[in-house]
Amino acid sequence: MNLYKTSFRYLFALMVIGFLGSCSDLLNEPAENRAFTDETDYTQTENMILPLIGAYGEFYTRGWEGIPLISVRGDDVNAGGLGDQQDFAEADNYNYNKDYWMFNSLWEVNFRDIFHMESTIEQIELYEQHAPNTATAEQYKAEARVLQAFLLFQMSRVWGDMFIPPSPDPSDLLVTPISSKAEVMTYISQQMDAVADALPAVNPNKRSDIPGGVTKFTALAIKALANLELENYQAVADATSQIINSGEFALEPDFYELFKLKGKLNDEILLELQYSDFGQPSGDSKNYLMAFFGPQNWTPKREGASGGWGFFEPSMKFIKFMLDRGERVRLETSVLFTDRGIAEIKSDPAYTNLPDWISNVTPSGDRINDYARALFASGKHYLPSEQLTTGRTAYGSNKNMICIRYAEILLMHAEALTRGATSSAMSADEAVNLVRARAGMPALSGVSSQEVMDEKFAELAMEWGIRYYDMVRLENYSELSYGGRTFTADKIFLPYPQNQVDQLPALQSR
Template identity: 60%
Template sequence: MKAIRNIQYGAMVFFGLLLGTSCSGLLDEPLENQQIAEGTDYTQTQNMVLMLYGAYNQLYDFGWEIYPSISVRGDDIDIGGRGDQPLFALADSFRYDRNFWAMNSAWTGLYGDLIYWQGAIEEIQKYQEAGANGTTAQQYIAEIKVLQGFEMLQLARMWGRILIPQSSEPSALLDVELSSFEEVMQYVSARMDEAIPLLPDMRPNQRSDVRGGVTRYTALAVKAIANLELKNYPAVAEATGQIISSGLFSLEPDFYHLFKLRGKLNNENLLELQYSDYGTATGTSNKYLWDFFGPTSWTPTRDGASGGWGFWEPSMKYIQFMLDRGERERLETTVIFTPDGITDVRNAYPNAPSWISNATPDGDVFNNSVRTKFYSGKHYLPSAMLTEGRTAYGENKNFTCIRYAEVLLMHAEALTSGATSSVMTADAAVNAVRNRVGLGPLSGVTLDQVLDEKFAEFAGEWGIRFYDVVRHDQTAELSYGGRTYDATTSRFYPYPLEQQDVLPQLREGN
């Protein structure tokens, strides 16, 4: 966030060099970095908190190209953006190109964060050695470990074998061996175990020092995700069971508004990227670049509201899946239709319901586009909700990363995969999510029903669908619409060519 970025971080400034800079350039500057770090007066212990603010700022500066790289490969999403970024379209079809700039940018962006955060940990340790409160210092370090764990998950899910940074010196990566996908997940789980007892015992939105900041339940959720990838289902049930039994979290009653302003710092959220225009018509506005998801042509209810690039298209496969289930609330929230999209739906599904429209519940009208026939409703903020005087697409909207519905359905997935729990049954967990959107209860829930519920609930969110079907060997679902998934070549991205030129470990890694 710009307001935080303007704070003078002293020793932390050099870590910002990672952003927008090639790894090869950084490797030439370690001595300069060290000299800057030596200029900090660590006896000014009141400045230690700036390291934490900087760490959260780094998370909120999440590059727009990282999310689609994480999320595009499932059968819930098609890339959209027809006629532009052909290498992105190839990635959506499991035909990867090492030269694709967005993959390289995702790699450098995530590693920039990990190394920055490692530097923040080292700086906090120096403040503690100089007399800062030890309990506070260890909490700050634990919070940063959770941020590292969340992004390390994303790196390993994309590339499989990755490098785990142990130093804030970028050049130290040259001496790090590749860790396997399983080793990374074990490492993340262990780091969460280190962090959990040191973190606040509350919801993120209950924190008064850093509103929306990490708590022990965020760490438990990250631990659960890591163990889900390891198929360590008892550990998943145990971690999610702790979150559920806390009684602190609840599902937002209105699924549609969960992804609008009401979703900011919601009781359902365990981790979110926070943004704000501070309620003012002009001046500082810290925002995610939602333009990627926005319409190339629309008629907003708010005059002057900007559109976007039309790159993120919910799939027809998902739409038909939801229509077959008789769902409205989650479909209407997840998918925004254009007139051409409606025509395609009615041609493929003659009994499509009459409520399907190119006008959203808030009155914005989405017009035809050469780039896409459907838009993402989860990444849309109604123009009427923009602060007066603000015009950027989605401005003032937060980006949710982990929510309680995912915790419930991970719990159900673990139980239907062989784990046990005295906290909640799989039926109860699934039915809590279904009840929110007016669906009837299920009895004797199976794994396939859990995965279907996750498909319906999380379409377009953080690649959850792709990782689910891969984990449970249901990848036939990914071969559709001309795509062919090959388990030997499609699971992980190849390392970016630019990174292979810098890091010799990657040349034989995949």
């Protein structure tokens, strides 16, 4: 695995805190196999984009375990059972094992890349000294800072109090004090303010140099997310208003196709992890391992397509919530049903008469068969077998992973307004109804905060733990106490991985 390190000192520092150790065989190589050394000729400023390309390669190279661990807690999703990842299922039940390898891997992979972004900025600054115009360098550094902010944001939501890296040297964590979650979110917001104007003010899909690369509006979206955690609703409204007023974004008309190939570089996307098999039946391929989310047993429309592992299941609570609302478009997209799952729904006398469209055959013609690990699978992480590149068989191959989309911006905007913020960009009713119209739901008038939260539940379930973190922020712990679980405030954050506690003094007193 090539990691764009600047010197032996930097590589050694990474080894000190173990970033090169666990699960390295499960991580794809970066998008560009270019290493930077002390012999790099920084006067060749036309190469200044190379460390940035490496930064994107690292950002897209997520461990398969990271996103599920970030996302699995909450009443929208369950961990699939009957597998070799019992502590993953226990985390979903709010029983945390600080020695569990997934906890440590998420920490290591994210911090590896957080420090890589610092190194990227350092490399760009070396080129910048020789550049006749520094605007490009400032943009590239800003992009690395935005990627870093997204990773740090996720780390703080998962663990709460967190390190703010002071330099490109990971060994500095040995002496760095830990910052409170509020301090981390404030830092992220300030960083996004500092870099936003250096970035292109366009939809990411309009960038020709790095298609889908971050823009000013990605930075504003991360600022809004950080301020939502801080409950600074006016700052949320201000940031989302700029995104709305830009006119650069629109909802994909077909909610189902948003999570398929049509969703790649879509007008709705502000940030996504990009993957590709380059349209070739074999050879090089850069993918996220979607198998974790997929059904263990299916009959694909395209013969030979592989199934998944069955470790990620939409909750029965979510499904019944959607049925009660009369949802079809979003429920049919979000959930892959098995016959066993349908029978389990019908076992509740209130749901014996289900709509005819609820079936174990997807709209794309793939049949989801019964399997022991779960009753349902996630439709948002499903790519129809007919959309696989000919010759490719891996589950979800060539599918991007959406990180931030315009629907979330609209709903954050609406929530902020219902909690006292002001904006002339769009009313809360207008924002919510745009999202509802796409889902074929009737318009609302005078939307309340609770109605916005219900809309977020329906729209954003199974995406990056959004539902869980919303309920935590609002201290709505009763929603998280479901299906035999009991949630209390002491369960909000995962414990720091024991391997990190053993090495980092600031964690040892926490």
